[in-house]
Amino acid sequence: MANLYIDNVHKSFGETHILKGIDMDIADGEFIILVGPSGCGKSTLMNCIAGLEQVTTGRVIIDDEDVTQSMPKDRDIAMVFQSYALYPNMNVWKNIAFGLEIRKLPKEEIEETVGRVADLLQIRDLLKRKPSQLSGGQRQRVAMGRALARDPKIFLFDEPLSNLDAKLRVEMRTEIKKLHQRLGTTIVYVTHDQIEAMTLANRIAVMKEGHIQQFGTPQEVYDNPANQFVAGFMGSPSMNFIRCQVVDHQGDATIAMSVDGKDFHLPIPQQEKGVRERVGQEVVLGIRPEQITDVVPQQEQASTLANVDAEIIVTEPTGADTLTLIRMNDQEVNCRVHPARAGAPGDTMTFMINMDKAVFFDLASGDRI
């Protein structure tokens, strides 16, 4: 158990700058999710925290102690590697027990710990096997087991569930959440899975090209993205971005929109004050698919609503909802409608646009307005 403070960490490999000033202040017991596109430096940051890569400049502070120059083994960190990194010459049992043996735990305690971890990860039958005799998902669970057998200050998980089937992944996700609630160990966890990110995190850090774009609670990041990149990255299917003009309509700033040749105005929500000052300018409207639905009568009174008839281009049923593609301002927009109410491609149906959670970005910089 420990807090973790990453202070302006830079990391370069030769001339390539990978991490360009990472600042994170992580409290004791927090569950931090790190997301970002492939190659943005997530694994590199994990390696820097663990001490497996020397930071170029900056500091890593664990438990109020500067460990920037400490050896990995002195930092008391357990990590699940993206590539598993199981010891090929040892069987599963040995793989899990190796770290415990080095730390000179008594034999009975090692036996007990390995057993407990094996049960947790459902790998008890595999204990005698070598890594080469395991499937990808089994190897990944062994890699998890090796970390979970320890009781470190900090857990680092680099995409630990990426190779599991859907059912096992959900089970393991729950196990990790329970484990965190029980142990309260600080965790930094990399994932590409939106649901994992939203369900597990106390806070999410969104990274891009070596910078942290936003660091906040899942709801903050989802509802209040700092810029267009974060907005587009979080959420699946991703947020719709529609270029549009801010106009003065009967003394009020609104958004001019045209759907299938019909012009109309969309209200700007109360909290988006900045946009009102941009009358006459073009901005990017960000609105999530679930904000554009079939008409729900009991909500129809709200001031942030607008109904519009639009022609359906494509439908993609997902089971729970049907994703429906329409065109607004000549740009494709995804809407999420009830399967029973969804029309067929070519039909025209009425959509209800809820501007309550709409956000706006600067056209040039992509920053939030």
Place this chain on the structure above:
Amino acid sequence: MTVKHSNRRYSEITGRAVLYAILIIVAIYYLIPLVIMISTSFRDMNDIRFGHLIDLPSSFSFEAWRMAWSEVQIGARRQLGLRPYFINSLLITIPAVTISVILGAVNGYVLSFWRFKGSNIFFALLLFGCFLPFQAILLPQATVLGKIGLSGTIPGLVLTHVVYGVAFTTLFYRNYYVSLPGELVKAAQLDGAGFWRIFWRIILPLSTPITVVAVIWQFTQIWNDFLFGVAFSSPQSQPVTVGLNNMVNSSTGEVRYNVDMAGAIIAALPTLAVYVIAGKYFVRGLTAGSVKG
């Protein structure tokens, strides 16, 4: 369709037959000298004297082998036969192979997993050692051996072979280790293992294929070495290659082919044995790295 198909099979079979024929001819071509050596070594001198030099033995005896091993007078040496030279070769080869292979493994381990500033330059310079011709180091090495008082001794020869061999063994191990995933060492570090423990427990157990390659390579190089053996030895520390040469050259009177052949086989036997025992791994080890665990 069927006709075409059987045609193709027919041509495939002829192709194969031609291939095997060529292989067999080449194999015979290579094996004949060995067969003649072996058969001659079991003939007695009368048989050779009155028959053809190249002939199957009409008699069969171990006489020539015994002579070569422990009875022929070689130079002015008091002990007879190749035996003392053979023992010298063992005393040179075994420690030299062991030490150079261990050093190569540790070097390769450091150069692959514990890079330091300038380690690439270090490795490049080390590679020069592989391309250095033997003759080039004769004089400087003789001076060094003289200065440290190891001229003409077995430890001096061991040292020479170790120094010269480390370049090769390092190259072998380094190239093998860079193909292993670096995360293995990282994971072991987080598990709390140090430099040597990671080497012993994680890396070395994965090194069998390349160790076989390095041992075979070093063993044949050192055992078969003649130049260092002749240049840096005294009569008391000469290896078997030098002994064989002296034996063949110093025989007075008629040439005893059977003894010479037996001696040559004795000198070649250990390398042959190493190949037979470990040759399978040798081929496998050379292609290792493409096969991940």
